[in-house]
Each structure stands twice: as structure tokens, then as C-alpha cells.
Amino acid sequence: MNKQEGQITWESPSNIAIIKYWGKHGIQLPENPSLSMTLSKCKTVTSLAYKPEAVPSDKVSYDFFFHGEKKDSFRAKIDSFFEKVIADFPFLKTLDFEIRSENSFPHSSGIASSASSMSALALCLCSLDEMLGRKSEDKDLNSFSDEFLSRASNYARLGSGSASRSVYPGFVTWGKHHELEGSTNLQAQPLPFEVHEFFSDYRDAVLIIDPARKSVSSRAGHKLMQGHPYALNRYKQASGNLSELLRALKTGDAESFVRITEQEALTLHALMMMSDPYFLLLKEHTLTAIDEIRNFRQEQNIPVAFTLDAGPNVHLLYPGSFAEPVEAFITERLKPLCAEEKIIFDHIGQGPEIKACP
Ligand code: PMV
Numbered sequence: 001m002n003k004q005e006g007q008i009t010w011e012s013p014s015n016i017a018i019i020k021y022w023g024k025h026g027i028q029l030p031e032n033p034s035l036s037m038t039l040s041k042c043k044t045v046t047s048l049a050y051k052p053e054a055v056p057s058d059k060v061s062y063d064f065f066f067h068g069e070k071k072d073s074f075r076a077k078i079d080s081f082f083e084k085v086i087a088d089f090p091f092l093k094t095l096d097f098e099i100r101s102e103n104s105f106p107h108s109s110g111i112a113s114s115a116s117s118m119s120a121l122a123l124c125l126c127s128l129d130e131m132l133g134r135k136s137e138d139k140d141l142n143s144f145s146d147e148f149l150s151r152a153s154n155y156a157r158l159g160s161g162s163a164s165r166s167v168y169p170g171f172v173t174w175g176k177h178h179e180l181e182g183s184t185n186l187q188a189q190p191l192p193f194e195v196h197e198f199f200s201d202y203r204d205a206v207l208i209i210d211p212a213r214k215s216v217s218s219r220a221g222h223k224l225m226q227g228h229p230y231a232l233n234r235y236k237q238a239s240g241n242l243s244e245l246l247r248a249l250k251t252g253d254a255e256s257f258v259r260i261t262e263q264e265a266l267t268l269h270a271l272m273m274m275s276d277p278y279f280l281l282l283k284e285h286t287l288t289a290i291d292e293i294r295n296f297r298q299e300q301n302i303p304v305a306f307t308l309d310a311g312p313n314v315h316l317l318y319p320g321s322f323a324e325p326v327e328a329f330i331t332e333r334l335k336p337l338c339a340e341e342k343i344i345f346d347h348i349g350q351g352p353e354i355k356a357c358p
Contacts, residue, residue, distance in 0.1 A: 033175030118159025
């Protein structure tokens with residue numbers, strides 16, 4: 001086979017942040033460390049087909065298809081990503097690409113796809129780089145070294161900050177933190193310990209309260225933290241919450257997990273409400289769902305917790321051991337609050353998977 005022609009496919013999941021990344025500086029560097037749970041079903045499959053460039057140019061020559069349809073509206077984000085990485089991947093200038101991407105979750109579900117899509121694309125580039133630089137034919141391209149993953153996480157970050165965390169399974173941190181050895185703002189890393197078994201089978205029911213597009217892009221959102229009156233306190237709070245959450249994940253402290261998770265979600269929205277300009281993204285049904293979740297927790301003594309992205313949808317996090325009563329509660333009390341009663345049932349995931357390589 002001609003080494004200069006082929007196709008690489010990666011499937012990469014989305015993740016839900018528990019300690020939120022909100023505010024950045026420099027080239028996609030976070031103002032505070034974050035921690036997320038990698039999902040399983042909400043994912044993007046991206047194929048990168050390549051062949052020698054027909055017309056040499058200094059730019060990246062590619063076509064982009066989303067669910068089989070050519071989509072030029074996605075080019076601005078991809079162009080900006082390529083601009084940041086082109087110096088490290090010289091083949092970007094010598095090959096022609098066809099990028100085909102599909103999400104497992106509906107485009108209108110209100111789920112941000114940048115974490116899964118940018119991590120899938122970064123993984124494709126890193127695999128292609130390995131492949132083109134391969135010295136011998138017998139290297140197993142299905143096994144991935146720590147170095148490969150940390151490199152992919154670094155490039156995923158340049159596409160979208162949260163994408164850096166999607167490269168790893170389970171609970172993942174990104175950003176420098178004094179309790180995490182080797183942690184850096186450049187890439188994410190898996191937890192340095194095994195989480196308590198209470199957290200090993202965690203679930204995320206995504207309640208689609210409003211499927212409309214997010215009303216604040218994360219780019220604009222992060223910018224709101226520049227000069228925000230609460231910025232410094234927020235960054236300090238995130239770091240403290242991360243310390244506490246790490247301890248909770250290690251010891252199986254469900255109560256702390258719930259408290260921190262919800263405080264982080266509400267802080268994110270409080271920050272947006274306090275920004276100039278402000279964004280109020282919580283809808284009536286978001287607030288009703290939060291009330292229902294809190295009441296259910298208090299009445300049943302089951303450690304369910306809600307979290308929110310920069311939008312109105314509610315993620316309900318719960319341990320697999322309580323799936324039955326929680327899912328009965330969801331059907332009875334939360335489903336009616338969702339647009340077309342739409343809920344995505346997801347759970348903690350194993351991280352990305354390579355699907356095809358030459
Ligand atoms: O990765 P971005 O730039 O789309 O920002 C993500 C921001 C939040 O989803 C609100 C929080 C997070 O840590 O994922």
C-alpha cells in the first residue's frame with residue numbers, strides 16, 4: 001500500500017465536567033484545573049482520508065463532511081485548529097484530506113460536540129504522524145503509549161479545551177494542581193489512583209430541556225472571565241474543590257461529591273449571570289428539574305447530583321447501584337420536563353478507540 005494514501009478513523013467520546021473549566025489565557029491554557037467524567041455513548045467518529053496533494057500549497061487542503069454532507073460552516077473552527085498545529089505536522093501541507101465526522105448524539109440535543117470531535121481529529125493526526133514516521137512495518141498501531149495519549153491530549157486542547165480530557169477514560173483532570181504530580185495546563189491526565197468502587201459505574205442522564213443551540217459560545221464564555229469581578233476567587237475555589245473532589249473519589253465520599261458537583265454547576269451559571277454582558281441560560285424547566293432532584297435526594301437518601309454545561313440542559317449523575325430507583329424517578333418526574341421527553345442515558349466510558357488505520 002502507498003504510505004501516502006489511506007484512511008484513519010477514531011471514535012472519541014464527549015465528557016461532562018464536574019470541576020468546570022471557565023476562563024482561559026494564552027493559547028488555550030486554563031485559568032483553573034478541571035475534572036471530568038468521560039462518557040461512553042455520546043461520541044464522535046471521525047475519519048481522515050489522505051492522499052498526496054494535487055496542487056501544492058502552504059495551507060491545509062481538505063473537505064469536511066458532517067453526517068455525509070459537505071459542511072463549510074464547520075471550517076472556521078477546523079481552520080483555526082489546523083493553524084495552531086500545522087508547524088508540528090508537516091504532512092498537513094503535503095497531503096489532501098477528506099474529513100468525515102459523525103456524532104452519535106443528535107446535533108440539536110444541546111450537547112456540546114467540541115470535546116468529542118476535536119479529540120477525535122487530534123487522535124487522527126497523531127496516528128497519521130506515527131504512521132508516516134514509522135520506521136518498521138511491525139509496530140502495533142493499535143497500542144497507544146502514554147506519550148502518544150498525552151500528545152493527543154495536548155493537540156485536542158488546541159481544538160477545544162475540554163477535548164483534552166476526552167482522550168482518557170473514566171475521571172480525568174486537566175490543568176496544573178499542586179496535589180497532582182506532573183499535572184500541567186498543556187494536557188489532561190488520568191487520575192493517579194483508582195477511584196473508589198462507588199464511583200466505578202457512574203451514570204449520566206442528560207435531560208434535554210431545550211435542544212436549541214447554546215446561547216453563549218464557549219469562546220465568548222471564557223472571555224467573560226477576563227476582568228470578571230469574581231475571577232480570582234473562582235480560580236481559588238476551583239482548585240480547592242478539586243482537592244476535595246479527589247479525596248471524595250478516592251474514599252467513596254458520595255456526600256462531598258454531590259455537594260461539590262452542584263456547587264460547581266451553579267457557580268458556572270452564577271459567573272455567567274454576573275458577567276458583562278450577562279448570560280442567563282437556565283430555563284424554567286432547568287430550575288424545576290433541579291428542585292425535583294434535590295427533593296428526591298432528600299426524601300430517598302440517594303446521592304444523585306445535577307450538573308450543567310453552559311446551557312439549560314441538566315446532567316443527572318448517579319451511581320449504577322441506584323440505577324433502578326433513579327431511573328424510575330427520571331421517568332416519572334423529569335421526563336415530562338424535557339423537550340419531546342428526550343433524555344440520553346449515558347455512563348462512564350473507556351475513552352477513545354481507533355477504528356481503522358492503514
Ligand atoms: O472546551 P470548551 O472551550 O468548549 O469549554 C468548555 C466549558 C465547559 O463545558 C462549560 C466546562 C468544561 O470544563 O467542560
